[in-house]
Amino acid sequence: MRTIEWTPEGVVLLDQRKLPRREEYHLCRTYQEVAEAIRGMIIRGAPAIGVAAAMGIALGVRQSPAASLDTLKAEFRGICDTLAATRPTGVNLFWAIGRMRLLFDDLVERRADLSAIRARLVEEAQKIKEEDIAANRALGDYGVALVPAGKTVMTICNAGALATAGYGTALGVIRSAIREGKNVDVLALETRPFLQGARLTAWELQRDHIPTTLITDNMAGHFLHSGRIGCVVVGADRIAANGDVANKIGTYTVAVLAKENGVPFYVAAPLSTVDLNIPSGDAIPIEERPAAEVIEIQGVPIAPAGIAVSNPAFDVTPNSYVSAIITERGVARPPYTESLRELKQR
Template sequence: LARTRPTAVNLFWAIDRMRRLYDELRGRPLGEIRAELEAAALRLHAEDIAINRAIGQNGASLVPEGRTVLTHCNAGALATAGYGTALGVVRAAVAAGKNIDVFADETRPFLQGARLTVWELEQDGVPATLITDNMAGHFLKSGRIGCVVVGADRIAANGDVANKIGTYSLAVLARENGVPFYVAAPVSTLDLALASGDQIPIEQRAASEVTHVFGRRVAPEGVRVENPAFDVTPGRYVTAIITERGVARPPYGESLKRIVGQPSPVHDESQGAGPTAGSQSA
């Protein structure tokens, strides 16, 4: 299971948590082990939703009133146990009464933005506009975008962020046009054992995701294809990292350590709150 997604650290964290529990239960009757593991999984599910809501609350004030939020890929309820990280910030801002709308990148090649993000926003009644990935620079330059909010799959100790491919380009364009670039992610996404994003493994996916769209070939037979699923955004392009324990700002080498040291607003019965074992700003 862990080998299926080498970039996303949260999966390793959850698997390790369940493995530790299994080791503690080893030797008990099988039915009891199953019941305990199921109960732990349900607790983890509930904790994730509560964590996402806390992320949303911590990030809502950063969303400017009356402006457009640009997001990439899907970091909503469909990508989490519920509520979402990046979309959790949007949801919390709307719940706080802010009049905002969202531009969602389609997110080639798998189209998570087109297939998932805009659907979620429409279900919540949040005005959403779908754009292709190569339109982002145009709209960032136009002055219509108030901020960019994305999720993360892993964050290194220096604030480098691994997220869906295309995030790095978006961050550079946001910096060039003076638009704040926020990353919303739980503390379990922080991998402080990694000094920088250069150490984060990048998942490579099938060429058919690029050469085909919904089963229809759109590229010549035999063409060479590169299909990294993620890229790494250097921390210098990240305005702030929004977690359930608070908002971290540069220099991230210091602020992320302080964030990890903050008490969690969500009860966690496991030992440790992430791969390194919100709320106030750090």
């Protein structure tokens, strides 16, 4: 599957709102359309959003009518600000924007001509995509040793190829484990309220012929207590310097239940998800999503009109519940303030 693709016409995204019923692609012809696609969940997953933001910047600069460096600099700031304002929690978005900014500033300082700047930004965005796929494959391979053979792996939300440029983080670990003959199956939580587990993870794993059972979120404790689960593997949207992990709402609950039942809880994420500037999860901004996601399913009301709704998209799992963090440069273990910094500096 193609989650995101750069084309001469614009940025092409697999529309994840339509899955699993229809596989449709959405063409973004402007950076504003890329921003709206991120905000509207046409594309989601922290690594995938980072790639989309980079491509949105490249698209905006390529289409800019600016005839001078000074004009392009002003427009570039506006492009970056528009994309940065889409979703606040996942740090890959800001990491990718920061990387594109550094390149742009370097090219401007060297007085590169406008055509060279446009070409280099397109090249960098495509490079970010390819690096993400390579990172996912590498972290998947590092995670294989942690997955018990012949057991079930539990996961929540979607941390697969759909959430990245390809292969996946948590699902990348599962794919690598199966490739190495571990003979595992997957227990996927449906992930209310947006149903990423039911709509996306189940669809993605079924396409790969990976044995998968779908359960509701409130069944997690029952199965973790059963002895069937060998480990839990989840993705992440932002990891603080101390190893606290922001991920899809409900992850914290699963982590607590896993620890209570002696099941290892692993986080799989590229190092671009690690934010050493955030000391702990207390400082991670949590996005509040629209109430309609809770009170409606596929546009059908399931709650009384006028009921008050709270819809945080993410929660933060304290580091004490995290057995290890799997990255493309190795596996970090407590104390995370030391191990994560060491991996980032390699």
